[in-house]
Amino acid sequence: MRIGVDGRNLGSATDGIGRFVHRSVKALSALGADVFVYAPGQINPSYDIPDGVALRTAGIRSLVARALWGQTVLPSLAARDEVEVFWGPAHRLPLTLVERIARVVTIHDLVWVHAPETMRARTRIGERLLMKPALRRADMVVTDSNATAAALETEFPWLRSPIRTVAPGATPLPAPGGFSGLQPIGITRAYALFVGTLEPRKNLRNLIRAYGLLPESARSACDLVIVGGSGWKQTSLADEVRLGGLERNVIFTGFVDDGMLATLYANCLFLAMPSRYEGFGFPIVEAQSFGKPVLTSNISSMPEVAGDSAILVEPNDPTSIADAFGRLCGDAQLRQKIAVGARRNAERFTWENHARGMLGIFEQAAGQRRRTAP
Template sequence: MKIALSTSVIQRGKTGIAQYVFALVQAMLQQAENHEIYLLVLEEDLPLFAFAKGRATLVPVKESWRPALKNIFWHQFVLPRWLKEHGIDVLHVPSYRRMVWNAPCATVSTIHDLAPFHVKGKYDLARMIYGRVIVKHLARKQDAVVAISQNTARDIERFFGIPQKRQNIILNGLDHLRFHPELEMPQQEPTDPSAAPFFLYISRLEHPAKNHVRLIEAFNRFKAATDSPWQLVLGGSDWHGAEHIHAAAAASPYSKDIRFLGFVPDSDLPGLYRRAGALVYPSLFEGFGMPPVEAMACGCPVISSAAGSLTEVVGDAALIIDPESIDSIQNALAMMASDPNTRQRLIHAGFANSYRFDWRDNARKVLKIYRKCVPSLGGVEARVAESETEDEIPSHYARPTSTLATRHAAI
């Protein structure tokens, strides 16, 4: 089976969708020894897929197709021709924003959330209309839709009219070889945020959706009430409305205790979670929310919003807050900083909860969907896929047959 995966929505590797793509591809390459995988990658993003060397074919996409409108045009009119020329069996687009209307092969799309229906002003007017109106029709044209949570599946049924029984609900995974506790903590430099205990928030700096401004106000009240040495560390790239977040931090009487790390490379995340006193995740809406699960796997206790799918993801392993209540956030910060019993309970519960998520299982299920969507594979191979059980996830790396190449001219 020839599988193509469009990666142009990864925003230079600095978004949650990017982490989904990287993790899914890595896990899929461990199990796809009988398939050819083609990764369609914008030219400047090619280094981000170096991990696929020798195991997949990288197809460069000209940088001129990066801007949003041009990228939509490329998906609708340029990509279908390439798919036909190369005899691709199934195309996977890992975001609702670039679903293809008329492809010459089977189409699969992952929908992470329908935030435009929940968060007022999340995007500009044009993007909100695209996300609310056009995407609904594109979604109905797909051969298979993957929802990353039960909450997202309910939204897809409600707003797009696609029944949940026609969707594939596959929770995001976790790489437990990377995200795990360490008994020995590395020596820290005096300037490192971990020189003092700190609350950590990993999210792009997006206002109002990610709720940083309320978090900063709650932190101000927490500091005023307790005179605590705890700091607030914000990791993530500037996004829509980031100026409001920076302004709120600059105006804080405790601005010296609020630190901005900028984008945190994926390789640095496990160590940062291990050093944090707690992860706080007050987002106003999430289709899944990977940082809470990653933090739990590293032994970091979590404070979390209950918005969107977060309750489904964190279960009873986090201290739940009302993200629209500054008092609720403040009280949770105070409890986490002052109650060691609560911290220990959440550490143990979070670690156990993290084992519900595994990228190998995710990839196995996605590959099964590909097979079902390709008519020529509807026989023996599909029946074999149906017979797989949860215990049959490969525990070793398979040796894929496809190769890294740039033999195709950029498209």
């Protein structure tokens, strides 16, 4: 099968969708698919694209020119390459493709619907303008979770394309180091861990406030370590920590490499991720792959992804978060009980499973297009 893939997110090594596309392309190629990747700019050199994957890139930098390229040059390249299916892995499809090419789009989340105030205006407007046309043109729609599939059906009752759920894979991290390896980043005591971009959707302000509600005895036994690069509208988090008198207990590491991330997961007491909304939630799976229990929210996809190896909280209620946080900090038996099935749950999410699921969907979409195209 000849599969065309929109690869515009592959320009950045820190783009979450870029990493998703990279891993998907590798897994599809490993299963024998003929993959053609189209990108307006150069692929980031950190992405090792398999030799069998055809790259069609340009040197376009401006946002306007990239958008025009996606609606003009990309469709002509896909037609020339005689792809059978075109896959938009991130909420977008070209407005025009030749009739014989099947169209599949993946929708990772509906943040712009459920938590628009947590998004940059430019991103929110882009989602509003471009997601609906993609949904109308798609032969099949793919979501990362059943929660997102259900939300699509509710929000877009006019949607006629079949919706299928194919969970993404979680990329294995390197072997971790011991606890002493954390001293260079200021970690010397037991800790709970948050991992993710520092942005409003991650609910860090409520997490810090919840931590501040704990008695001093609980905080002295369990620091809070916040790992991730700065997003937007989170410059006041340090003020939140200072006003709560939590400077000795809350540690911001910034972005860390995969080796340090693995060490952080392996040595934490639990993951604390009470997000306001998630289309999937990779840190949940990553923490569970190290056998760790998870504190996460009782909404959107998080209960589905975490399975039974988590305590669920109301993300808008700091008291609810604090109660669960305190229990997990102080009760080793509870942590052990919750974590019993953590590794087994994480094993569900592999890139090979994702690629096999996507190939089945591509075949269905191509078959449907062959039957209906003139």
